[in-house]
Amino acid sequence: MTKTTRSIRVIHTTIRPERRINCENNKSIHCNSSTKSHSNHRSLTQSFQKNISPYNNSEKQSSLPDLSSDLSTSSKQQFNINVSDYHPSSSETKISRFQTDRKGTIKDMWKESNKNKRRKYFPHSCGHRLYLCIFISICCTLLIAIGIAAISVGLLIKTSKPSTTTTTTTTTLLTTTLINLHRKIALVIGISEYKINKSLPNAINDANGMSKMLKSMGFLIHDGEAKLNLTRKDFKLILTAFIESIEDKDIVLFYYAGHGTQWEDQNYLIPSDDFKVENNENIQLTGPDLKKYAINAQTLLNNIDDRDPFLTIFLLDCCRTYHLGHIESEKNKRGDVTNRSKGLSLMPPKIGSLIAFACAPGRDADDGNNGEKNGLFTKYLLQHLSTPNEDIEILLRRVRNNVMEESEDEQIPHVTSVLRYDHICLFNGKKDQHGFLYVSDLEKNEVRKWKLEKINKNKEGILVAGGNGKGNQRNQLNSPTFIFVDKDQSLYVSDRENHRVMKWRKDANEGVVMAGGNGEGNSLNQLNQPEGLFVDEWNQIYMADCANHRIMRWCEGDEEGSIVVGGNDWGSESNQFNGPVGLSFDFEGNLYVSDSWNARIVRFDLIRE
Numbered sequence: 001m002t003k004t005t006r007s008i009r010v011i012h013t014t015i016r017p018e019r020r021i022n023c024e025n026n027k028s029i030h031c032n033s034s035t036k037s038h039s040n041h042r043s044l045t046q047s048f049q050k051n052i053s054p055y056n057n058s059e060k061q062s063s064l065p066d067l068s069s070d071l072s073t074s075s076k077q078q079f080n081i082n083v084s085d086y087h088p089s090s091s092e093t094k095i096s097r098f099q100t101d102r103k104g105t106i107k108d109m110w111k112e113s114n115k116n117k118r119r120k121y122f123p124h125s126c127g128h129r130l131y132l133c134i135f136i137s138i139c140c141t142l143l144i145a146i147g148i149a150a151i152s153v154g155l156l157i158k159t160s161k162p163s164t165t166t167t168t169t170t171t172t173l174l175t176t177t178l179i180n181l182h183r184k185i186a187l188v189i190g191i192s193e194y195k196i197n198k199s200l201p202n203a204i205n206d207a208n209g210m211s212k213m214l215k216s217m218g219f220l221i222h223d224g225e226a227k228l229n230l231t232r233k234d235f236k237l238i239l240t241a242f243i244e245s246i247e248d249k250d251i252v253l254f255y256y257a258g259h260g261t262q263w264e265d266q267n268y269l270i271p272s273d274d275f276k277v278e279n280n281e282n283i284q285l286t287g288p289d290l291k292k293y294a295i296n297a298q299t300l301l302n303n304i305d306d307r308d309p310f311l312t313i314f315l316l317d318c319c320r321t322y323h324l325g326h327i328e329s330e331k332n333k334r335g336d337v338t339n340r341s342k343g344l345s346l347m348p349p350k351i352g353s354l355i356a357f358a359c360a361p362g363r364d365a366d367d368g369n370n371g372e373k374n375g376l377f378t379k380y381l382l383q384h385l386s387t388p389n390e391d392i393e394i395l396l397r398r399v400r401n402n403v404m405e406e407s408e409d410e411q412i413p414h415v416t417s418v419l420r421y422d423h424i425c426l427f428n429g430k431k432d433q434h435g436f437l438y439v440s441d442l443e444k445n446e447v448r449k450w451k452l453e454k455i456n457k458n459k460e461g462i463l464v465a466g467g468n469g470k471g472n473q474r475n476q477l478n479s480p481t482f483i484f485v486d487k488d489q490s491l492y493v494s495d496r497e498n499h500r501v502m503k504w505r506k507d508a509n510e511g512v513v514m515a516g517g518n519g520e521g522n523s524l525n526q527l528n529q530p531e532g533l534f535v536d537e538w539n540q541i542y543m544a545d546c547a548n549h550r551i552m553r554w555c556e557g558d559e560e561g562s563i564v565v566g567g568n569d570w571g572s573e574s575n576q577f578n579g580p581v582g583l584s585f586d587f588e589g590n591l592y593v594s595d596s597w598n599a600r601i602v603r604f605d606l607i608r609e
Contacts, residue, residue, distance in 0.1 A: 260318025
């Protein structure tokens with residue numbers, strides 16, 4: 001006998017009891033598993049057969065299997081079944097699908113059907129919905145992740161591209177901080193009197209003038225003064241002592257005025273005893289003698305670089321003549337020695353160094369016009385190099401232009417620079433709107449000011465604060481560092497070793513404690529070696545509390561300050577500092593802090609609004 005397969009849909013409801021729903025003939029089917037007999041279950045089954053089975057004749061209906069055993073497994077509560085209201089998306093129904101053969105065996109079509117049949121007969125199965133939901137969830141997650149990444153990149157780009165004003169502010173702050181952090185030392189040598197070559201009277205004047213100017217710029221001059229007319233032995237001893245005195249990350253400046261020349265692509269500085277003795281006679285040096293009797297400039301630069309300075313400035317005013325382009329009899333050339341090339345040769349620079357020649361390589365330099373005290377190159381060095389808050393490369397460009405103009409382009413100073421930073425200022429001072437330059441002197445424990453247009457006439461300047469020796473009285477200072485001048489010409493000073501910030505009004509004989517002054521400590525009424533300083537238009541004082549690793553804000557008249565940023569012990573996290581020194585604000589109110597021992601500049605947005 002051929003088997004006939006019949007399909008039956010049975011809907012198990014798991015929803016509210018006593019729910020009545022209509023069949024196709026608008027009649028209700030109501031079942032109560034706790035009170036109805038098995039015959040009622042059979043009747044229910046037959047009702048299903050009439051409404052659902054594709055075989056709608058009595059002969060085949062009689063062979064349908066008894067489903068009472070399946071229905072009896074429902075929970076013992078009243079429930080209703082509505083076939084016509086079924087919808088595949090309903091969350092209140094669970095669909096089971098079965099097949100029966102003529103023997104009444106029920107087979108689960110989920111297990112019996114293959115993948116293609118399931119897709120054909122049951123396109124809205126729960127499995128496919130689950131996969132679709134997972135797919136949609138993954139897509140949404142990816143879109144959200146991409147959106148967050150795009151926003152983050154946008155913020156990063158915005159942060160990494162500050163305005164021109166912000167960049168300038170940050171660069172200036174960085175330079176000022178770097179220069180203030182490092183010791184500045186200099187060796188100045190001038191040689192005028194030579195045994196063989198003709199004398200150079202202006203060389204000593206040049207050295208003395210440079211020594212005095214560098215002192216006023218805060219440089220420590222080796223042995224306190226310029227070294228003059230050195231013999232070969234003394235020259236080497238002083239160079240050795242100077243090199244040994246260089247400490248890690250010092251700013252080193254070497255200046256030399258005198259005879260110099262080149263031989264086999266090496267530059268040599270000539271000592272005053274520019275001769276060798278043969279047969280009890282002083283013989284003029286030749287090229288091969290220079291290695292023994294002169295000072296190799298490249299070797300000197302290499303030895304300085306081995307001490308790991310922060311930067312090295314090499315100023316060589318060599319190979320000069322008295323009057324370039326004039327009568328030969330009036331010329332007095334430096335480096336005009338038998339068997340030697342003219343002028344100096346190019347020197348390979350070291351990273352972090354600047355080398356300046358008085359003239360172009362292979363050319364002669366002017367020793368100054370008759371009656372002048374300085375050579376042409378040093379004359380303009382003395383005029384420009386002490387300009388405050390100006391990049392040294394810009395200053396040397398001004399020197400070159402002046403020299404070229406006066407020499408009618410016959411002498412062209414040459415500069416080779418491999419400096420790491422854009423704005424290296426050898427002299428940092430504070431200039432106010434009234435045209436005064438203010439300078440704090442750590443050694444003398446005082447602050448002075450100069451009127452810029454009269455700076456050459458008034459060498460001593462005007463005492464503004466301190467000047468009464470080291471101490472903690474109101475008319476004294478102890479290692480003043482950073483200063484700030486307001487529109488009323490009142491001076492604010494970071495009195496570092498007294499752990500306080502002082503305010504000196506114009507023409508006052510003593511100052512007023514504005515912040516700190518309660519000894520060294522980390523309480524809100526104390527400071528510990530204050531450094532950087534800024535006063536806003538509301539007279540709020542911002543300061544870098546260096547040893548407490550925090551930035552403080554203090555209002556005039558307050559007994560305590562408040563922590564702006566930091567104060568979480570020293571460290572390198574975003575909310576920590578390690579020795580903050582300098583600080584500054586841009587026009588938008590963003591704060592920039594020089595975090596010295598973390599070797600970074602940190603920006604904090606909208607500290608002042």
